[in-house]
Amino acid sequence: MLTLTPRQEFKVPIDLGCLIPDAIIKKSIDEIRSFRIWEGNRNVHLETLFKISKEANTIDDTIHFTGDLRKIRRIGAKMSRGKIVIDGDVGSRLGEEMKGGTIIVNGDADSWVGSMMRNGIIEVKGDIGDYAGAAYRGSTKGMKGGKIIVHGNAGNEIGCFMRGGVINVDGNVGIYAGIHMNKGTIFIQGNSEGRLGAQMLQGKIVVSGKIPSILPTFTVDNIVKKTKISGEEIAGPFYTFIGDVADNGRGKLYISQTHNPHLKQYEKFL
Amino acid sequence: MKLVLKNGLVYDPLNQINGEKMDIIIKDGKIVEKTDKDSKTIDISGMIVMPGGVDIHAHIAGSEVNTGRLLRPEDHFKDVEVKSNITRSGVGRSIPSTFTTGYRYTRMGYTTVMNPSMPPLEARHTHEELNDIPIIDKGAYPLLGDWWFVLEYLKNGLVEDCAFHVAWMMAATKGYAIKLVNPGGPESWGFGRNVRDIDDTVPNFDITPREIIRGLCKVNKLLNLPHTIHLHTTNLGVPGNYRTTLKTMKCVEDLAYDKKPVMHITHVMFGAFKGKDWYTMSSGAEKISKYVNRHRHVTIDTAQVVFTDTTTMTADGPFQFGLYRLTGNKWVNHDVETETTGGIVPFRYKRKNYVHATQWSIGLELSLLIKSPWKVFLTTDHPNAAPFITYPRIIAWLMSKNAREKTMKKMNRLAVRKSLLPSIEREYSFYEIAIASRAGTAKALGLKQKGHLGIGADADIAVYNVNPKQVDPSKEYKSVIKAFKHAAYTIKNGEIVSQKGKIVKSNIGKTYWINVKFKSPPREITSDLKKKFKDYWTVEFDNYPVAENYLALSTPITVEAEI
DSSP, rough: EEEEEEOOOOOSSSTTTTTTTHHTOOOOOOHHOOOOOOOTTTTHOOOOOOEEOOOOOOOOOOOEESOOTTTTOTTTTOSSSSEEEEEOOOOOOOTTTEEEEEEESSSOBOEEEEEEESSOEEEEEOOOOSSSTTTOOOOOOOOOSEEEESSSSOOSTTTOOOOOSEEEEESSOOTTTTOOOSOOOOSSSBBBBBBBTTTOOOOEEEOOOHHHHHTTOOEEEEEHHHHHHETEEEEEEEEEEEEGGGOOEEEEEEEEEEEETGGGGGGOOE | EEEEEEEEEEEEEEGGGEEEEEEEEEEEEEEEEOOOTTTTEEEEEOOOOEOOOSSSSBSSSSHHHHHHHHOOOHHHHHHEEEOSSSSOOOEEESOOOOHHHHHHHHTTTTTEEEEEEOOOOHHHHHHHHHHHBBSSSEEEEOOTTOOHHHHHHHTOOOOHHHHHHHHHHHHHTTSSSSSEESTTTTHHHHOOOOSSSSOOOOOTTBHHHHHHHHHHHHHHHHHOOOOEEEOOOOOTTOOOTTHHHHHHHHTTGGOTTTOOEEEEEEGGGGGEEESSSSSTTTOHHHHHHHHHOOOOOOEEEEEOOSSSEEEEEEHHHHHHHHHHHHHHHOOOOEEEEEEEEEEEEEOOOOOOOOHHHHHHHHHHHOOOOOOOOEEEOOOOOOOTSGGGHHHHHHHHHHOOOHHHHHHHHTHHHHHHOOOOOOOOOOOOOHHHHHHHIIHHHHHHOOTTSSSSSSSTTTEEEEOOOOOOEEEEEETHHHHHHHHHOOOEEEEEEEEEEETTTOOOOOOOOOOEEEEOOOSOOOOOHHHHHHHHHHHHHOOOOGGSSSHHHHHHHTEEHHHHHOO
């Protein structure tokens, strides 16, 4: 196991995209120490910013970060194997374009968690920022597979342009969850601030908590007792909506009936 | 700087030199005859030497290019160029930023690039961007096919007045050639319509595209402009449009003189579709190449598709709108006042798509079926069919049947079955590549100092590390791709600017524009212009022309008009 601890508090953003399990697997500790990374606009050795230690004689693809990592971006970008464990808060673009492996954050993460990821698992014990599993600005190719599990709350526009995979949020989410979504599943156990699934084409969004209102471009479809997310049963009952009709979408919203008595007005259309 | 390139294998088609071992001597930015004692000598035995590449049609600057950049952050995201001591940082793949454009062309051994669509109103912007493109020489073609004054003069049969006007426009916009984009179409598009054939009428002007093309062709001859008219055909990107393209070529047949070309049709691939709809669409390349083989008055460039993600941008607003409807992608459409239109749609060419695969095939069929490479040039209509960085791959397809077959194996099967390519044995030689990518284009553009290595020519030279005596390009096409991707040396203006893909010096390139001298005293046209500007333009007349000191390195080419 490779352990990294910051030497000081960082003032400018640091791009750590190169330090992934795939890159360290056959490298000696000295080679790892001399990795070149960007600190703001300066190209420096990894060693100048982090205390690095490695358990002797182990061929292991686990990286362990401790300390304040809020300025560090792109941890685990494009990784395809192994495990990254982070004790502390972490910056944006965690697990960008990840292809496999696991990232566990025992703290909060900033925006763009798992953007454009293809496979693997990201688990965040705290809160996350906006745009989890989203596509890069301008692109329509968001998260395609894998799983993002958030135990805290999430920000706005999670699952933007999502094309597959699962986002599971235990807490609350901001507005526009699942905007432009095209396949995939978002499960929100807490509340949503609304505007759910705007311009979605396909896919499924489940909200077990409260939601202020449903967008007018969604039509109510049914009331179901339960639903399933990757084989696991979720107890309802749920109102189901289909949309976004404005974009000829066939996406589905599952909204808890018990927590949303104000949606009773839709029942007359059933 | 004095330089001698020793023992290179020289391909200089304009001087009929085909792979001879020769020394090239450079002094003060020109190619000279005699060596000086203090010249620096570079031994390039086993490498080929060609004149610097000349690209006749690539959208590298201007408002549509810049809007394309704004539209596509995801295009820049994956392609970042880090700054060095000499070069500046940049981004971009299909629409690279200005500095990156210059560096990337230079690395491939290209030294002159023409920007083919400049709305006159955006001339200032275009030149600002051209100024920022380092190393390469450049020029821009103002869009005149829908310009109100041209339409009005030609409607009334006033060809000479039109010529005076076009000459004024060349100086005002610092342009190099007359560009027509779907003549009459963008004007009709302002009223939600389009012209579907060269004999349709343009609303409010009572003129047909045929009259516009013929009129501007006559103007071009009257003014003695170095390039011919540069035409983007009517009905672009519509199945069955090869007939329109043939009609367009035919319509200026009688205006040809001295066996010289009078018309350049650009990105012909988009205008060579047969069939009634997208299901029955097939290649019309055979018919077009047959016509071009029999006639001398027309040159073309292909716009070769490469299967990749790119951005389409033309001044043909209605065509771009159609493309948006086809793809559902994000889009931009713009009406440039009284002048033209513009549109941008990101596009991905897919191997497995029948139409895209057929388009790929059409481009190569045109290049291979037209016998003389002096008539058909290599372009991708950057970035419409592919970004210019894909040129080395296209060179490999042209030089190697094996390379084409390898690509066809992964392509849509129906497209391969209908394609003519499996039956075409022809493979370009290095000599023919030199014609299609530099000598031919320089000749068509009338750039006398470019495209050859004779005494007195500009010392714009590309050296590629591939030995034709050892490498069989048909089989070892991968080494050809490697060689053309990064020139061993690129020499611009007598100085080494790039070495093995690394920029070693960044200097400023020239901007060519046309300054017409008349025999008769020029007619007063500005009073008419001023009046119309007050009524219809958003800019003041005095702010309209681009002053010469606005260009980084202004290089006017003076031509003597016949009138």
